Amino acid sequence: MGDKPLTPKSHRRRRLDSDGKWGLLMVTPYIVHFIVFVLGSLLASLYFSFSHYDILNAPQWAGLANYKKLFQEPVFWKAMWNTIYFTILFVPLQTILALILATALNQRLRGLKFFRLAHFVPVISSWTVILYVSDAIFNPRFGLANSFLLKIGLEPQKWLQDERLVIPLLVMIAVWKGIGYIMVIFLAGLQNVPADVYEAAEIDGAGVFRKFMHITVPLISGTTFLVLILSTISTFQAFEQIYVMTGGALDASSAGGPNKSSLVLMIYLYQEGFTFLRMGYASAIAWVLFVILFILTALQVTLQKKWVHYE
Amino acid sequence: MKSQLNKWSALLLTMILLAALLISGCSSKGGGGGDVELKLGFYSSAQSDEKMQELIAKFQEKYPNIKVKTESSPYNQFFQKLDTQIAAESAPDVWLSDGVLVPKYAERGGLMDLTERIQQDLKGDEYYGLEFNKDAAGKYWGVPQGIQIAVLYYNKDMFDEAKVEYPNEDWTWDDLKAAAEQLTKDSNGKYAADPAFDKNKVSQYGLTFFSITEGWMTVLKSYGGGVLNETLDQSVIDSPENRAALEWIVDGMQRELLPTPSDLKSFQSNMAPFPSKAAAMRIGIYARTIDANAAGLNYDVTLLPKGPEGKRFSPVIANSWVINKKVDGAVADAAWEWVKFWATEDEVQKEWASLGEAVPVKKSVANSEQFLSGSPANKQAFLDSFEFAGTLDVNAVWSEWVGKFNDNINRAFEGEIPVEQAMKQADQEVQKVLDEFYKK
Numbered sequence: 001m002g003d004k005p006l007t008p009k010s011h012r013r014r015r016l017d018s019d020g021k022w023g024l025l026m027v028t029p030y031i032v033h034f035i036v037f038v039l040g041s042l043l044a045s046l047y048f049s050f051s052h053y054d055i056l057n058a059p060q061w062a063g064l065a066n067y068k069k070l071f072q073e074p075v076f077w078k079a080m081w082n083t084i085y086f087t088i089l090f091v092p093l094q095t096i097l098a099l100i101l102a103t104a105l106n107q108r109l110r111g112l113k114f115f116r117l118a119h120f121v122p123v124i125s126s127w128t129v130i131l132y133v134s135d136a137i138f139n140p141r142f143g144l145a146n147s148f149l150l151k152i153g154l155e156p157q158k159w160l161q162d163e164r165l166v167i168p169l170l171v172m173i174a175v176w177k178g179i180g181y182i183m184v185i186f187l188a189g190l191q192n193v194p195a196d197v198y199e200a201a202e203i204d205g206a207g208v209f210r211k212f213m214h215i216t217v218p219l220i221s222g223t224t225f226l227v228l229i230l231s232t233i234s235t236f237q238a239f240e241q242i243y244v245m246t247g248g249a250l251d252a253s254s255a256g257g258p259n260k261s262s263l264v265l266m267i268y269l270y271q272e273g274f275t276f277l278r279m280g281y282a283s284a285i286a287w288v289l290f291v292i293l294f295i296l297t298a299l300q301v302t303l304q305k306k307w308v309h310y311e
Numbered sequence: 312m313k314s315q316l317n318k319w320s321a322l323l324l325t326m327i328l329l330a331a332l333l334i335s336g337c338s339s340k341g342g343g344g345g346d347v348e349l350k351l352g353f354y355s356s357a358q359s360d361e362k363m364q365e366l367i368a369k370f371q372e373k374y375p376n377i378k379v380k381t382e383s384s385p386y387n388q389f390f391q392k393l394d395t396q397i398a399a400e401s402a403p404d405v406w407l408s409d410g411v412l413v414p415k416y417a418e419r420g421g422l423m424d425l426t427e428r429i430q431q432d433l434k435g436d437e438y439y440g441l442e443f444n445k446d447a448a449g450k451y452w453g454v455p456q457g458i459q460i461a462v463l464y465y466n467k468d469m470f471d472e473a474k475v476e477y478p479n480e481d482w483t484w485d486d487l488k489a490a491a492e493q494l495t496k497d498s499n500g501k502y503a504a505d506p507a508f509d510k511n512k513v514s515q516y517g518l519t520f521f522s523i524t525e526g527w528m529t530v531l532k533s534y535g536g537g538v539l540n541e542t543l544d545q546s547v548i549d550s551p552e553n554r555a556a557l558e559w560i561v562d563g564m565q566r567e568l569l570p571t572p573s574d575l576k577s578f579q580s581n582m583a584p585f586p587s588k589a590a591a592m593r594i595g596i597y598a599r600t601i602d603a604n605a606a607g608l609n610y611d612v613t614l615l616p617k618g619p620e621g622k623r624f625s626p627v628i629a630n631s632w633v634i635n636k637k638v639d640g641a642v643a644d645a646a647w648e649w650v651k652f653w654a655t656e657d658e659v660q661k662e663w664a665s666l667g668e669a670v671p672v673k674k675s676v677a678n679s680e681q682f683l684s685g686s687p688a689n690k691q692a693f694l695d696s697f698e699f700a701g702t703l704d705v706n707a708v709w710s711e712w713v714g715k716f717n718d719n720i721n722r723a724f725e726g727e728i729p730v731e732q733a734m735k736q737a738d739q740e741v742q743k744v745l746d747e748f749y750k751k
Contacts, residue, residue, distance in 0.1 A: 055398040056421040141577035156511070161573035247576075258573065259722060274394060276711050277419070 049283035059280060066284035076285070078260055079268040082167065086264060087235040089171040095227055098179050102186035103216065116187075120180035127177075127244045134173055134245070160245060163261040170262060174241055178234075182227055189223030190216065221308040229300055236293055239266040265289055345376055347645045352382045352403030354389035362666055366659055370652050377645045397421060404638045405646035407456055410628035411705050413444055417452040418707035423634040426451045428647055433654060438672050443629040443702050447542045453631030454650045457669025459596040460627045460700055461525060462612040462692045463487075464603065469494055469515065469591040473502065478592070482616040484530060484559055487592070491517025491568040494591035503568060510567040517568040519590035520560070521581040523713050524626050527720065528703055529594055530556045532626075533618035538716060538741065539704040544749040548716070548738040555619070557723065557730045564724050572721045596628065597670050597693055604667070604686050611687045614696060625696035626703055630669065670694070708748045715740040 049066055053059035070076050105116050122130070137144045138159035146156040160166050193216060201211050217224075243255050246262045255271070256263030265285060273282025355363055360383055367379050382403055384392060390412065396402040397416075408416065416422050429451050435441055440455040465478050475493045478486075495503035496515040502508060503517070520526045531537055536553035539546060563569040570590075575581050584590035586602040593599070594615060603610055617623050632650045634643065653659055653672075660676040663669070667685075670693050671677040683690045703709070716737050723733035 054419050055394055056416065056419040139577045140573070143577075158573055161576050258725075259718060274391065276708070277394070277415070279398075 045283040045286060048280045049287050051280045052278075053280040053283075054277045055279055056277070062280065066281045067288075069281065070284050070288065075260065075263070075268065079256075079263045079265050082260075082262060083236060083238075083264045085167055086171060086238060087232060089168060090174055090235050091228065091231045093171065094175045094178055094182055094231055095224065097175060098182035098227070099186050099220075099224070101179060102183045102190055103212065105183070106187060106190045116183075119183055122177040123180040125177070127240045130173065130177060130241075131244050138169065161258050163259055166246065166258065166262045170242060170245065173245070174238070177241075178231070182231070185227055186220065186223060189220040193219045218309050222310050225300070225304050225308045229297055232296055232300070233293055236289060236296075237266055238264055239270065242267055243270075346378055347376060347641045348378045348380060349405065349642060349645045349649065350380050350382065350403040351649065352389070352393065352406035354386045354407060354409075355383045356385070359666055359668060362662065366653075366662060369659070370649060373652070374645070374648060377648065379649075400637065402635055402637070404642050405632055405634050405649055408453060408631055408633045410443065410455075410459070410630045411703060411709050413453050413631055413633060414446065414705055414707050415709065416633065417446065421636055422452050423636045423638070423643065424450050424452070425454065425634065425647075425650075429454065432647075432651055437674055438654060439670065439674060439677060439697060440627065440629040440672060443627055444631055453629075453633040454654050455629040455631050455672045456653060457663065458627060458629050458672060459524075459598055459669060460693055460696050461529065461594050461596045461615060461625050462696055463615050464585060464593045464595045464599065464610055464612050464687075466585070466588065466591050467609045467611060469588075473591075477611070478613050478616075480614045482613075484533070484616045484618065487518065487616045488559070488563055488568065491563065491592065492566075493517075495566075495568045503566065513567045513570075513574075514589065516570050516574075516584060516590040518563070518592040518594075519575075519584040520563075520569045520594065521572075521575060522717060523703055524596060524628065525582075525594045525599075527557070527560060528626050529615055529624055530560060530618075532624035532701065533616070533622050534559070535618060535620060535622055537704065538712070539706070539745075543704055543706040544745050546712075546738050546741040546745060548741060549734050554730060554734060557720065557734065561723055561726070561730055565726055571724050571726075572717075573725060596626075598668055600687060601667055611689050612692045613689060614692055623699040625700045627697075627700040628703065706745075708744050712741045712744045715744055 048059055050061065050063060051059035052062045052065070101119060105112060105119075109115070135143070140146060140156065140158050140161060143159070145159065149156055157165060159169055197215055197219070198211055201215055206214070242262055242264055246257050247255050256267045266289075269282050269285040269289070272278045272285065351367070353363060363383070364381070367381060371377065371379060383389070386409075390409070393402060393406065413422070426449075429435075429441065433441065433454070438455070440458045441451065443455065443458075444453040445451050463478055463482075467477065470477055470490075473494050473496075475490050478490065492503045494515070495508075495513060495517040497509045498512040498514045499507075499509065503510070528538070531553055534552045534556035536547075536550050536556055538548055560569065564571045567574075570584065575584070578584055578587070578589070582599070582602065585593040585595065585599070586606040586608065588606070588608070595603075595612075600612075615623065615625055632653060634646045634650070638646060655673070657673070657676060660671045660673045661679075661681060664671045664676060664682050671682060676682060677694060706712075719733045719737035719740065722728045723730045
């Protein structure tokens, strides 16, 4: 582009206009889709969140009633805490482990492709399959985990039926499933780090750890930032895993157990809206969730100036 | 340049309109000429779907002017889809509703009041369960498609092995527990009555026990308790009768004669222990005969035990045909023809009964040799139980209050909190759910 001769201004503008129109024409289907299926639904849900709406009857304006109820409802706060707890455990754990894994698999190892593939397999498996695999391990009666505990003389556990263990365990399984995907993103980031920087550091006598901390980490901070945003959003929207693994497959109103200890916001929203037909209240939950995610993302974007380096 | 711009914007507009047209889809209206199109929705398994299609074909033969368009999916998807269809005003004209969900739609104004049609066309005493869809005001919202009613199932082989006498119709819940103690076994083969019994390694439960229908509701009601009042808008949880019943359950669970809710989670499903030979007895609705027969169990059924005062209770769910409130005129009449066809035609009733999913609605068919033969031997127990049958306090917010009740009571079942505390909390939370819907 740079070496093209400069065209006269007017001519250039006309061509751009024509390109612009073509561009506009090409994106029209998307814009229509966006207006009808995204913007339309968004605005509808915003309206529902200010009304009582049970699906069967037309929505009735209710002002702030849904939001008021929301903030006074202990179950909402429990779901909020569970979601935050899940996020606090999941995001750092997955990010750090994925980075270490990606660094390891960025070396010249034998069987490199096999290991990369092996770590990616859980990503493409469905949660239902993973439910069966994890049940083989964590089933309180027949699972491997309890037979192992018994063998080494420890008390058997109830695992997913234990209020204290359920979220850490769900996080562990989610990290195991999600790590391959994040690893691939990190691998792409790592391959953009120029080799000569490492060479220079080696000449200056830097060890493996120092190279990692002072070259790798700062140079892929852009990737890390992306990963943090993506995984925070995905944990706030976590649904399928928890729904499938804590009883929703059998009965929607019992998902999130035991004793609501794994009830996260999305499950709460789903139950309120689709099982109990309080679509207005469920829409209010969705909008509160949106505001939280918006603030979190804005916060991360502000903070990135302090630690993210773009080349 | 200006004309070019106009051309472009015209093209743009055309694209948008075209896309909008595509999206709005082809909302075709049924052709006239006396033909009526009837949208019929039902949940089904592969097997029942086939049978249903056969019966629909018969219906079309009889009523050639009614064109039936069917919509069926597995249970969970069906009701999920139904809710969105109702919101989009594209729900079926007549659909099969789980009995416990009839008031959910009826009380929110989604169903047609069938009181007059039922009184005109159906003789009440010829059918089981018409009353189960009657609300507190005496209105009927559906006609049963098939009835689920609970009895006590028992595995004869396990009773024989433990040398315990089979359950009989005079049993009280305490008799059942005494038998359960002799039938609960650990993985070393020691029974619960044996001091060497290890309750952390139960391999066979005396009685399997799950949630409301095949769990606590029967015990509560036969002890004289219950969850809701007559008009189904007040909680009556905090009562001495309920307390006695719940303590009976908790004691059984603490001794591992009955599985706790978390014990059940280690099975493929909450329904699995009995057919997979991990429980000697179960409270089971009629549909459970399918799994028991498929597993080749040597089993039979009898009436559910009596409470301490001799009271009996058998929970019942009448899965029913309901008609969309939005339909009227010829379509409403066609929908009613279908409902009537289902309930009154002997052939339909017999064909459906042959699937073994439900007790037939028509008494003459239910009491026929065809229904009563086969396994289990004592099918008569299902019919005898109608005498003391009752619904599960089903109202518009049923799933929700059951959830709240379970949340609290399950903690007592797990031994985390005392029964009294669980009852108090359940009482408050259930009342809150009721008030939110009924006190407006």
